[in-house]
Amino acid sequence: MLDVQDLGIRFGGLHAVKDVTASIPAGQITAIIGPNGAGKSTFFNLISGFYQPTSGSIRFAGEDITRLKTHEVVSRGIARTFQTTTIYRELTVLENAMIGHRVRTRAGLLDALLRTGRERQDVQGSRDGAMQALTRVGLARQAHLPAGALTQEGQKRVGIAMALASDPKLLLLDEPAAGMNPEETVNLMSLIRELVAGGLTVALVEHKMSLVMGLADQILVLHHGQKIAAGTPAQVSRDPAVVEAYLGSHAHGGQMGQTTTPEQGAAHA
Ligand SMILES: Nc1ncnc2c1ncn2[C@@H]1O[C@H](COP(=O)(O)OP(=O)(O)OP(=O)(O)O)[C@@H](O)[C@H]1O
Numbered sequence: 001m002l003d004v005q006d007l008g009i010r011f012g013g014l015h016a017v018k019d020v021t022a023s024i025p026a027g028q029i030t031a032i033i034g035p036n037g038a039g040k041s042t043f044f045n046l047i048s049g050f051y052q053p054t055s056g057s058i059r060f061a062g063e064d065i066t067r068l069k070t071h072e073v074v075s076r077g078i079a080r081t082f083q084t085t086t087i088y089r090e091l092t093v094l095e096n097a098m099i100g101h102r103v104r105t106r107a108g109l110l111d112a113l114l115r116t117g118r119e120r121q122d123v124q125g126s127r128d129g130a131m132q133a134l135t136r137v138g139l140a141r142q143a144h145l146p147a148g149a150l151t152q153e154g155q156k157r158v159g160i161a162m163a164l165a166s167d168p169k170l171l172l173l174d175e176p177a178a179g180m181n182p183e184e185t186v187n188l189m190s191l192i193r194e195l196v197a198g199g200l201t202v203a204l205v206e207h208k209m210s211l212v213m214g215l216a217d218q219i220l221v222l223h224h225g226q227k228i229a230a231g232t233p234a235q236v237s238r239d240p241a242v243v244e245a246y247l248g249s250h251a252h253g254g255q256m257g258q259t260t261t262p263e264q265g266a267a268h269a
Pocket residue numbers: 011014016034035036037038039040041042043257
């Protein structure tokens with residue numbers, strides 16, 4: 001579904017992603033893992049058009065999307081969630097999902113101001129699309145609650161619904177289980193499995209190895225911006241380069257990609 005070839009981006013002297021060639025196959029769950037600062041979020045930012053690569057190419061469903069802007073990438077069928085929850089807490093769950101849907105609608109600002117027929121049609125379309133997305137994540141009955149009133153897990157689902165409302169073919173999830181307890185993490189895994197069973201392709205960046213190993217069909221491992229391994233969870237977990245990368249990062253304070261806070265560091269010491 002998505003192929004990147006020699007993909008790279010530099011920030012000044014730092015090569016945050018370097019010469020990455022990889023594929024995200026349709027209908028599967030691909031996890032992108034690596035120690036802190038490995039380039040995982042930057043890789044997502046490149047695929048979703050937030051950053052323009054300084055080298056290489058990105059093809060999605062046979063089309064070269066390397067130079068497309070974010071909204072153009074979304075309209076081709078790639079949507080993403082963010083590491084930190086980016087929902088509007090004061091708005092209702094439905095309004096949040098509608099914001100996600102509006103990215104794909106055609107009415108412009110003038111239509112919105114003049115309340116043209118097209119705008120009214122689009123609002124109705126957004127409402128329908130948003131309700132479908134909320135149903136997919138199990139939030140249809142909470143549609144009219146303020147998003148801020150939901151649990152942490154519920155708010156994560158709102159974030160996923162916002163991405164689903166643009167009706168993507170490929171969904172990118174950036175640390176979906178961050179801040180979730182084990183029970184919520186299991187629920188999230190079931191949701192992701194259901195979405196994939198319904199035809200969606202998912203790629204996720206995640207530090208929680210239980211989730212990655214239990215969910216991913218294939219794993220791409222980045223380290224210092226470069227691909228060091230790719231394969232099934234079983235293949236990757238016994239790959240010497242991967243073990244070395246994680247052990248190395250552990251020696252410097254990281255733990256299988258987990259952020260070590262100063263307090264934790266002091267506790268270890
Ligand atoms: N906009 C930017 N400008 C400059 N440097 C950046 C920018 N975005 C990312 N970087 C740098 O690129 C490197 C990779 O960062 P990135 O956030 O992609 O890593 P990551 O694997 O997602 O890390 P984490 O697991 O900690 O979220 C880091 O050194 C980071 O400081």
